[in-house]
Amino acid sequence: MKVFRAGQLGRNVERPPGRESGGRSRDEQHRTARRREERARPGALPRTESVPRERRLPVLPLLLLAVLAVLVVLAWPFGGQRVVLLGSDARADEASRSDTVVVAKGGGGMLAVPRDTLVTIPGVGEGKINAALATGGPELATETLSDLTGEPVGYYVVLDFGGVEEIVDALGGITINVEEPIDYGLEGTPVSIPAGEQTLSGEEALGYVRYRGTPTADIGRIERQQRFLQALASEATSPTKLPRLPGTALAVWRNVETNMNPVRAAFFAARVGVFGIGETEIYPGTPQYIDGISYWVPDREAGERVVQETIG
Numbered sequence: 001m002k003v004f005r006a007g008q009l010g011r012n013v014e015r016p017p018g019r020e021s022g023g024r025s026r027d028e029q030h031r032t033a034r035r036r037e038e039r040a041r042p043g044a045l046p047r048t049e050s051v052p053r054e055r056r057l058p059v060l061p062l063l064l065l066a067v068l069a070v071l072v073v074l075a076w077p078f079g080g081q082r083v084v085l086l087g088s089d090a091r092a093d094e095a096s097r098s099d100t101v102v103v104a105k106g107g108g109g110m111l112a113v114p115r116d117t118l119v120t121i122p123g124v125g126e127g128k129i130n131a132a133l134a135t136g137g138p139e140l141a142t143e144t145l146s147d148l149t150g151e152p153v154g155y156y157v158v159l160d161f162g163g164v165e166e167i168v169d170a171l172g173g174i175t176i177n178v179e180e181p182i183d184y185g186l187e188g189t190p191v192s193i194p195a196g197e198q199t200l201s202g203e204e205a206l207g208y209v210r211y212r213g214t215p216t217a218d219i220g221r222i223e224r225q226q227r228f229l230q231a232l233a234s235e236a237t238s239p240t241k242l243p244r245l246p247g248t249a250l251a252v253w254r255n256v257e258t259n260m261n262p263v264r265a266a267f268f269a270a271r272v273g274v275f276g277i278g279e280t281e282i283y284p285g286t287p288q289y290i291d292g293i294s295y296w297v298p299d300r301e302a303g304e305r306v307v308q309e310t311i312g
Contacts, residue, residue, distance in 0.1 A: 081106055082311055083155040083260070083268060084145055086133055087209075087225070098133040099161065099210070100225055103145060103153060106268050109278035109310035110229065111149070112222045114296040117283060119148050128295065133158075138257065148283075148298070149307045155260050155268075163255025164209065165202030167232075170251040172244055173199045174231045182211050218296075219282065226280045236269075281306045 087100030101113040115130035121144050124135055129148070132141040138156040146153045168174055175197060182193040184207070191207030193200065200208060209228050214220040235241055236248060258265065284302040288295055 081155060081268070082151060082153045083157060084138075084142055084153050085229075086138060086141055086156060086158045088133065088158050088160050098130040098141060098158075100159075100222075101129055101141075101145070102225070102229065103149065103151075103311050105311040107278075110226060110280045111283060111307060111310040112226055112280070113145065113148070113283045114218055114222060114285070116218065116287075116294055116296045117148070117285065118290075118295040118297050119144055122147065138259075148303075149311065150304065151307060151311055155264070156258060157260070157265075158257040160255050161206060161210065163251070164206045166251045166255060167202070167248060168200065168205040169202035170244060170248040171232075171235055171241060173201055174205060174228070174235045175199045176205075176208065176227060176231045178208070180214065182208060182213070184211060184213055222282055230280070279310045281310050283307075 082103055082105050085100065085102045085104065086098040087102075088098060099115060101115060101117075103111045103113070113129055115128065117129040118126060119129045119132070121127050121132050121135060121140065123140075124132075127135075129141070129144060132144040138158050142153050142156045177197050178193055178195050181195050182191065184191055189203070191204060191211075193204055193208060198204075205228065209225045210221070211224065212218060212221050216223075236245070241248075253262075260268065283298055284306060285296045285298040288297045
């Protein structure tokens with residue numbers, strides 16, 4: 001039932017359907033009434049005024065700090081663990097031999113063992129350290145290194161050298177100070193690297209770590225491999241490389257075999273990133289030919305001292 005207010009009734013004048021006095025439609029009148037009701041509500045503010053938002057603490061930074069603190073606490077005991085990096089020179093038609101043997105300690109240093117080092121391989125006998133990988137896999141290589149160093153080596157990472165290219169390219173290259181020019185063929189592909197500070201591509205980095213054309217031969221290559229690992233760690237922990245880390249981590253995981261789960265691997269990498277790579281040494285010894293075969297005969301006494309300085 002429609003109610004008219006006083007004064008609304010006028011002369012008997014016909015109006016268009018849907019129109020009331022003043023020429024306004026019923027919809028317009030309803031909207032006007034709603035606006036009046038909104039303004040009349042207690043605590044209502046004019047539409048031109050904004051309600052101040054409640055101030056909140058920066059949740060995301062606090063959450064990240066909390067996660068970082070938890071990771072540091074959890075990773076701290078892992079600092080004493082030792083990991084051996086075995087660079088595999090696997091070929092499709094032959095067993096894999098370790099072309100690179102480096103023992104690293106989280107938050108400590110690195111000890112490189114020449115691949116021709118004469119050792120006693122458990123269950124096999126005397127032979128070169130790089131034969132342990134081919135004979136019994138990374139587990140036997142790890143056991144052999146534990147016997148050589150006198151320190152427990154609990155974890156291994158086997159890196160296919162073919163993966164070096166993918167990892168370095170994913171990182172956007174690495175910067176290394178090249179001591180002398182490198183010019184040789186890598187599996188049919190010429191590699192030429194001038195001396196001085198260079199940003200190496202994946203292919204160039206692979207050539208750099210495998211080159212043996214200097215007078216120091218294998219020892220010189222080990223020194224280059226150590227510099228490469230240091231440069232790789234430096235690049236990977238640089239803030240400018242942060243956008244590339246997911247792709248780099250994926251490239252690493254595709255090209256390694258390890259007995260570390262992803263969490264432990266991340267902890268170890270975090271400690272290297274935070275504390276850096278400490279003292280780096282080569283296991284001492286002398287080159288000798290035995291029965292016509294070239295060996296690196298270890299100096300056990302000097303080796304004990306070097307082990308304590310690096311991974312002890």
